[in-house]
Amino acid sequence: MRRLDALFLDRDGTLIVERGFLSDPRGVRLTRGAAEALRRFTARGTLLFVVTNQSGIARGKLTRRQADAVNAEVARRLLAHGVPVEGFLVCPHHPEGSVREYAVACRCRKPGTLLHRRAIRRHGLDPRRCAVLGDKWDDVGAGIALGAHRVHVLTGHGRRHRKRVRAEAPGTILAPSLPAGLRLLEESLSR
Numbered sequence: 001m002r003r004l005d006a007l008f009l010d011r012d013g014t015l016i017v018e019r020g021f022l023s024d025p026r027g028v029r030l031t032r033g034a035a036e037a038l039r040r041f042t043a044r045g046t047l048l049f050v051v052t053n054q055s056g057i058a059r060g061k062l063t064r065r066q067a068d069a070v071n072a073e074v075a076r077r078l079l080a081h082g083v084p085v086e087g088f089l090v091c092p093h094h095p096e097g098s099v100r101e102y103a104v105a106c107r108c109r110k111p112g113t114l115l116h117r118r119a120i121r122r123h124g125l126d127p128r129r130c131a132v133l134g135d136k137w138d139d140v141g142a143g144i145a146l147g148a149h150r151v152h153v154l155t156g157h158g159r160r161h162r163k164r165v166r167a168e169a170p171g172t173i174l175a176p177s178l179p180a181g182l183r184l185l186e187e188s189l190s191r
């Protein structure tokens with residue numbers, strides 16, 4: 001299998017069970033089998049980034065601090081399985097937000113790629129040797145813009161976004177869950 005430089009993983013509905021605007025670390029539940037599957041990649045030197053749109057911060061549903069606490073819990077759970085996360089890339093914005101400092105149209109909200117590109121530059125990665133994985137069109141859209149491999153999972157909001165992914169993003173791997181998607185990604189890299 002060709003080694004990938006990095007995986008850009010969506011958090012809610014992909015890496016952890018979707019819980020709406022999650023503000024409490026106690027609500028973190030890793031997708032079953034995700035850690036074990038991710039370890040196959042990190043063991044070979046692939047970096048792991050979690051890229052997450054947290055519009056709840058702009059909407060006043062949770063604070064940046066709470067989002068950071070949830071991310072720290074996700075990192076802790078993964079590390080307990082021997083899986084290090086290189087970075088959490090968070091967009092706290094939304095143009096219709098109620099918290100003034102975050103109520104902006106930004107370039108980091110997926111399908112925007114500002115956060116991905118920053119990590120790519122900082123770590124000297126080749127986007128064609130990266131994969132973007134998520135449950136929404138926004139994730140796949142970012143993957144297309146980057147020229148990266150793409151995996152659309154049907155957990156979280158995945159089923160609702162499947163039609164658009166099929167129509168507008170040919171070549172995207174569709175999978176019932178993150179571990180299944182990672183397995184299919186490995187197979188496609190072995191061909």
Ligand SMILES: [Mg+2]
Binds near residue numbers: 010011135156
């Ligand atoms: Mg998601």
Ligand SMILES: [Zn+2]
Binds near residue numbers: 092
């Ligand atoms: Zn943003």
